[in-house]
Amino acid sequence: MSTSESGPRIVTLTSDYGADSLYTAAMKAAIIKHDPSVRIVDITHGIRPFDTNQAAFALRTTADHFPKGTVHIIAVNTNPAEDYVHKVMELGGQFYVGLDDGIFSLIADREPDALHDISVPSESDILTFPERHVFVQVACHLVQGGVPAVIGPKSNGWMDSEWQRPLQGADYLQGVILHVDSFGNLVTNIDQRLFKEVGKERPFNIPLRAARMNVTKIHRAYSEVPSGERVALFNHMGLLEIAIYHGADGSGGGASQLFGLKVGDTVRIEFDNAAQVGSLL
Structure with missing residues (x-):
């Protein structure tokens, strides 16, 4: 080439x-x-x-x-x-x-x-x-x-390593925060495919710092909530992201600052174990 x-x-x-x-x-x-x-x-x-x-x-x-x-x-x-x-x-x-x-x-x-x-x-x-x-x-x-x-000879192979995959059960997913951007948005290792597979369109709850801050809905865009409100969505990488619309660390507070979360911390999704209901996505 x-x-x-x-x-x-x-x-x-x-x-x-x-x-x-x-x-x-x-x-x-x-x-x-x-x-x-x-x-x-x-x-x-x-x-x-x-x-x-x-x-x-x-x-x-x-x-x-x-x-x-x-x-x-x-x-x-x-x-x-x-x-x-x-x-x-x-x-x-x-x-x-x-x-x-x-x-x-x-x-x-x-x-x-x-x-x-x-x-x-x-x-x-x-x-x-x-x-x-x-x-x-x-x-x-x-x-x-x-x-x-x-540059050199063909290699015989590489060192194997794997992403830390989310833990999953019948009624929960537990992932980790992979990245915190400059706005304080939290990017997790939970992807949309796994969310749908485990969730089966059931109601869910993502516990955060306090019950009043918990997330119970997935949005398609940040702007679907008022400024300063928490929002969860699947970003362009297909990964679950938790953010504060128009929030930023040090300037009104991003999700990382407000929820006290950083790279490596745990994020858990708890699904209702009742019968399936209408689509959440």
Whole structure:
């Protein structure tokens, strides 16, 4: 595949560097030095330190919006160990460059098109910044239309890892919060398919901080409730999201602030065990 023929050269960055990090500037400078024509897109630098699950979630929810030929640099937990090696995954015409600590299996929803170990030498004797001294040169090679086979041999496999799946029973679902956005909206790992499968169109209750705050209805849009009111819906990813319409943390209060919930906390849906009633969706 030649990205020069198929569209713009795009390299994305996902990291746990935090805001205003000098590491981010160093990465961008290195990419520009290799190829000034590359468009650099910051997916996020707000990943929690070493949080592979959060990094994978960020890429799963954004990668499909990019064209084929895009290269994603994963600058999270990048230092190799005996069982963890640097790899390139090709998936859906895009490339992912990072440390195989299980993140590739979390990103992919199917078998990858190709998986290669990275064997190119580092551009520096300093081994503490492989995303700058290894990943950048690999990304620039790929985004210019280079083939992964030049980077290293085909990999024998990847480290397996799985999303924390919701617990389920006849009358309940129990998930976790995967992501809290800048508005304080809570994105869970409960998807619409599972909600329908377990709920069977029964009334339900999502307990929050107090009974008066509980959620008992799924909406289709934020604007279906008054400003400042709680709302639950299935977002563009098909995941259950709990929000405050026109709310934001630090400015009137988002769902995270008002309900005292954060990434990793539990969200439970309790279904009525009575006979089925009319559709709730």
